[in-house]
Amino acid sequence: MDTTRLSEELLRLGEEFRAGKLTPEEYHEAKKRLLLAPENARLLEPPPPARAPRLEEPRAAQAVLEPPPLTAAAPPRLQYHRFTFTGSAGEFFRIWVVNLFLSVVTLGIYYAWAKVRARQYFYSHTFLAGHPFEYxxxxxxxxxxxxxxxxxxxxxxxxxxxxxxxxxxxxxxxxxxxxxxxxxxxxxxxxxxxxxxxxxxxxxxxxxxxxxxxxxxxxxxxxxxxxxxxxxxxxxxxxxxxxxxxATRAQFGGEVGAFYATYVVAALMGLGVYALFAVVLFASGGLAVLGGDFGPLVTGSVFGGLFLGYLVLVLGMLAVQQHIYASLANHAWQKTTLGKLRFVSNLRTRDLVWLSVSNFLAIVFTLGLAIPWAKVRYTKHVLDHLAVVSYGDLEEFTAAAxxxxxxxxxxxxxxxxxxxxxx
Amino acid sequence: MSDLEFGAFYFDGRSSRAHPVRVRFDGRRLRVAGEGVSLEPLIEHCRVNPPLGQARRVIRLPEEGRLETDDRQAVERLEARLGLNRGLTWVHRLEAHWKLVVACMVGLVLFSWAFVRWGLPFLAAQAAFATPVAVTEPISQQALKVLDERFLEPSKLPPARRRELEAAFARVARDVGGGYSYRLEFRSSPKLGPNAFALPSGVIVFTDDLVHLAQDDRELVGVMAHEVGHVIHRHSLRQLYQGLGVFLMISILVGDVTSVTSLGASLPAVLVNNGYSRDFELEADRTAGTYLLRHYGTTKPLQNVLHRLTQAHDTSLPDLLSTHPATPERMERLRRMEEGEGSGKR
Known part of the structure; x- marks a missing residue:
C-alpha cells in the first residue's frame, strides 16, 4: 500500500464513521489496524526532524499527509503528526546537576526554580506539528x-x-x-x-x-x-x-470492558509468574535431592534456584505492572478525542519492561548519575509511541475565556x- | 539596529494559528510584521523568557501575544543590550559548560559535607536551645515509655539504696542547675547491661547493673554529673534535630520526601544504639569533671567507672561502628583536667 492509498482508506473510514455506517468501536479498530500495520507505519512516519524545523520553512513539518482532493467540495485534510522529543541526555544532565547544586547551596530555596526549569526543559522539547509545548x-x-x-x-x-x-x-x-x-x-x-x-x-x-x-x-x-x-x-x-x-473540551470514551480485560490478562500473567517461580524452586530442590551428599552441588543449586526464582518473580511482576500501564494508556489515548484530534498510542509491554530494567540498572551502577539520562530516554520512548491524527489542521483551537x-x-x-x- | 532582526512565529493567544513574522528591535519597540500581523509594542511591555539549553526562545508580548524563535543569538543580544534575565542567564552559562558542571558536582559534595559537619550542628544547637523545656516533657515521657516496653524492667535494687543515690543525685542536680525537672529513675535491663541515659526534660535512668558495677558511690556521682551534662547541653534534642536535618537534606538530593516520612520517632534509638557524637560525650565529661573536681578534688572516679564500663561492654558486644569516642581518649582528657586544676591553669 502506498501513501495515497492509505490516506484514501483513512478518509473513507472517517466518512463512513461520520455518516454513521460504522460504530465507534469498528471505526477505532479499523483505524488502528491501518495505522499500526508495520508497512503502513513506515509510510506515515515523517522524516524524523532531529532538530526543530527551521523557521525559513515553517510549514515543512506540518502537512505530512495531504490526500489529493476527492471531490470538488474538498473534504477536511487528514493529517498525521507524531510527537517528537528533541531534548538530549547530556544537556539535561548539566541542567540537573546545576539545579541540584543551587538547590542545596540555597538551602532549598532554589528548588522551586529547579523544578520549573526541569519541567520547562521537557515541555519545550516536546514538539507536535512543528511547535513545542510550554510550561x-x-x-x-x-x-x-x-x-x-x-x-x-x-x-x-x-x-x-x-x-x-x-x-x-x-x-x-x-x-x-x-x-x-x-x-x-x-x-x-x-x-x-x-x-x-x-x-x-x-x-x-x-x-x-x-x-x-x-x-x-x-x-x-x-x-x-x-x-x-x-x-x-x-x-x-x-x-x-x-x-x-x-475552549476545546476533551472527550473520553474509555470502556469498562477493556479495563477489565486488561486486568484479567494481568491476573493470568501473575498466575503464570507464580507457576514459573514454583517450577524453578522445585527444580532446584529436586536437583539438590539428586545431588545427594555432594555438598557444593546441593548448596549451589539451592541458592542458584532461589536467586533465579527471585529474578523470575521480580521481572514477572514488573511485566504485569507494565502490561497494565501500556494497555490502559493505549486504550485511554485511543478513546480520547480533542476537537478534531484523535490519538494513537502503541506502547508495548516488552519495550517498557526493558526500558525500566535498563534504566534501573544504569541508575544503580552510576550511583544516580544516570537519572537524567533515564528520564530523557523514557520520555523519548513514550512520545515516540504517541501520535495525533486530525481532520483539519491544529490551527483552529481557541483560548478559553x-x-x-x-x-x-x-x-x-x-x-x-x-x-x-x-x- | 539591523543586527537585531530575526524570524519568529507569532501567536496571538486567542487562536492556535502560527503566524510567521519578522521581528526587528529599533531600540525602543519590537516591530513585529508578517501576513496580517503588524505590532509595535514598547520593549518594556515585553518579557523575554529566560534561556534554557537549546530550547526555542520565547518573548511574551502585551495582551497575551507570544513570539517563538530558533534565533537564540539574536535574543541573547537583545538580553545583553537591555540587561535582562541576568540571574538565569548566569545559571544558563553554568549549565552550558561541562567544566562548570563538574565544578558544581564537586561543590555539591563539598558543600554537603561542610554543611553536615558544621552548619547542621550549629543550627540544631540554636533550635534545641530555643525549644522550651516544657515542650520536652511529653517527648521524654514518650521515649521512656518506648524504652520501658522494649528494653527495661522494674529495678530490683533495695529501696534504701535507691534513696541513698537519689539524695546524691539531688545534690548534683542542685549544683549544676538549669531549671530542669530532674529525677533519677532505676531500671533493671539485662539487654542493655550497665548503662545510663538522660532524657531531655531532666529524667536520668540508671540500670541496676551500673549501680552494681560501681565500687564507690563517687563513681556513680560522676556518671550522674555526666548525664546532667547531657541535659544542660541539650544533647538529645540537638542529636534529634541534626538527624532531621540530614534526612531533609537527603530528601532534597534524592527528590523524594516520601521515603523519609516513614521514619519513626528515633529518640529511643538515639539513646540506645547510636549514642552521642564524640563532641557531645566530651562536653558532658567536662561538666562531670568540673563537678567532681569541685567536690572531691579528683576526676578519678569517673575515669575508673569508664574503664570498667568499657571492659563490661567489650565482652558482650564489640561495637565497631559505635560513635562513642574511644574511652582512652576520654580518660586522658579527664586526667588532663585534673592536672590542669592542680597546676592552677584553670
Whole structure:
C-alpha cells in the first residue's frame, strides 16, 4: 500500500464513521489496524526532524499527509503528526546537576526554580506539528506552595516527637485532603501548560475527585479488589475527560470492558509468574535431592534456584505492572478525542519492561548519575509511541475565556509525596 | 539596529494559528510584521523568557501575544543590550559548560559535607536551645515509655539504696542547675547491661547493673554529673534535630520526601544504639569533671567507672561502628583536667 492509498482508506473510514455506517468501536479498530500495520507505519512516519524545523520553512513539518482532493467540495485534510522529543541526555544532565547544586547551596530555596526549569526543559522539547509545548508556572508561585507543604511536613516531623497523637491526626488529615490536593494539582498543571500559546484547562470538580480518589478506593477492599479496574476507569475518566485545550473540551470514551480485560490478562500473567517461580524452586530442590551428599552441588543449586526464582518473580511482576500501564494508556489515548484530534498510542509491554530494567540498572551502577539520562530516554520512548491524527489542521483551537489563578499547594504536595493520579 | 532582526512565529493567544513574522528591535519597540500581523509594542511591555539549553526562545508580548524563535543569538543580544534575565542567564552559562558542571558536582559534595559537619550542628544547637523545656516533657515521657516496653524492667535494687543515690543525685542536680525537672529513675535491663541515659526534660535512668558495677558511690556521682551534662547541653534534642536535618537534606538530593516520612520517632534509638557524637560525650565529661573536681578534688572516679564500663561492654558486644569516642581518649582528657586544676591553669 502506498501513501495515497492509505490516506484514501483513512478518509473513507472517517466518512463512513461520520455518516454513521460504522460504530465507534469498528471505526477505532479499523483505524488502528491501518495505522499500526508495520508497512503502513513506515509510510506515515515523517522524516524524523532531529532538530526543530527551521523557521525559513515553517510549514515543512506540518502537512505530512495531504490526500489529493476527492471531490470538488474538498473534504477536511487528514493529517498525521507524531510527537517528537528533541531534548538530549547530556544537556539535561548539566541542567540537573546545576539545579541540584543551587538547590542545596540555597538551602532549598532554589528548588522551586529547579523544578520549573526541569519541567520547562521537557515541555519545550516536546514538539507536535512543528511547535513545542510550554510550561508557564511562576517559580515564585511554586515556592509559596513548597513553603506551605514543607511547613506542614516539618510540623509533622516535630509532632512525631513532641505529640505523637497529634502527628497521627495530621497524617489522617493529609489522607482526607488528598483528593483536594490532587484536584488543585491537576488544575494548576493544566492551566500552566500551553500549546501554541493556548493554555490547557481542567474542568473536573472537587466532588468527582473525592468520588474517584477517596470513596471508590475505600469501597475496593469490600469487593475483594474486583472494583479495581472500574476505579481505574473512573480515575482516567476524571483526568482525561475533564481536560481541555483552551475552549476545546476533551472527550473520553474509555470502556469498562477493556479495563477489565486488561486486568484479567494481568491476573493470568501473575498466575503464570507464580507457576514459573514454583517450577524453578522445585527444580532446584529436586536437583539438590539428586545431588545427594555432594555438598557444593546441593548448596549451589539451592541458592542458584532461589536467586533465579527471585529474578523470575521480580521481572514477572514488573511485566504485569507494565502490561497494565501500556494497555490502559493505549486504550485511554485511543478513546480520547480533542476537537478534531484523535490519538494513537502503541506502547508495548516488552519495550517498557526493558526500558525500566535498563534504566534501573544504569541508575544503580552510576550511583544516580544516570537519572537524567533515564528520564530523557523514557520520555523519548513514550512520545515516540504517541501520535495525533486530525481532520483539519491544529490551527483552529481557541483560548478559553477568563484567567485562573490556581493555588500551588496541591502541585507542591503532589511533587513532595509523589501523589499518583493513577495513570 | 539591523543586527537585531530575526524570524519568529507569532501567536496571538486567542487562536492556535502560527503566524510567521519578522521581528526587528529599533531600540525602543519590537516591530513585529508578517501576513496580517503588524505590532509595535514598547520593549518594556515585553518579557523575554529566560534561556534554557537549546530550547526555542520565547518573548511574551502585551495582551497575551507570544513570539517563538530558533534565533537564540539574536535574543541573547537583545538580553545583553537591555540587561535582562541576568540571574538565569548566569545559571544558563553554568549549565552550558561541562567544566562548570563538574565544578558544581564537586561543590555539591563539598558543600554537603561542610554543611553536615558544621552548619547542621550549629543550627540544631540554636533550635534545641530555643525549644522550651516544657515542650520536652511529653517527648521524654514518650521515649521512656518506648524504652520501658522494649528494653527495661522494674529495678530490683533495695529501696534504701535507691534513696541513698537519689539524695546524691539531688545534690548534683542542685549544683549544676538549669531549671530542669530532674529525677533519677532505676531500671533493671539485662539487654542493655550497665548503662545510663538522660532524657531531655531532666529524667536520668540508671540500670541496676551500673549501680552494681560501681565500687564507690563517687563513681556513680560522676556518671550522674555526666548525664546532667547531657541535659544542660541539650544533647538529645540537638542529636534529634541534626538527624532531621540530614534526612531533609537527603530528601532534597534524592527528590523524594516520601521515603523519609516513614521514619519513626528515633529518640529511643538515639539513646540506645547510636549514642552521642564524640563532641557531645566530651562536653558532658567536662561538666562531670568540673563537678567532681569541685567536690572531691579528683576526676578519678569517673575515669575508673569508664574503664570498667568499657571492659563490661567489650565482652558482650564489640561495637565497631559505635560513635562513642574511644574511652582512652576520654580518660586522658579527664586526667588532663585534673592536672590542669592542680597546676592552677584553670
Amino acid at each position: 508557564l508556572a511562576e517559580p515564585v508561585h511554586v515556592l509559596k506552595g513548597h513553603l506551605i507543604v514543607g511547613g506542614g511536613l516539618l510540623a509533622y516531623y516535630l509532632l512525631q516527637y513532641f505529640a505523637p497523637e497529634a502527628s497521627l491526626l495530621l497524617m489522617a488529615l493529609g489522607f482526607v485532603l488528598l483528593p483536594w490536593l490532587l484536584h488543585q494539582s491537576l488544575r494548576f498543571t493544566a492551566y500552566n501548560s500551553a500549546y501554541r500559546n493556548i493554555r490547557f484547562r481542567f474542568h473536573g470538580t472537587l466532588g468527582q475527585s473525592y468520588l474517584s480518589y477517596f470513596l471508590l478506593p475505600l469501597l475496593t477492599p469490600f469487593t475483594l479488589g474486583l472494583l479495581v479496574p472500574y476505579v481505574r476507569l473512573r480515575q482516567r475518566q476524571y483526568v482525561f475527560g475533564n481536560a481541555a485545550l483552551g 477568563g484567567k485562573v489563578r490556581e493555588g500551588s499547594v496541591g502541585e507542591a504536595a503532589a511533587d513532595f509525596f509523589n501523589i499518583d493520579v493513577g495513570l
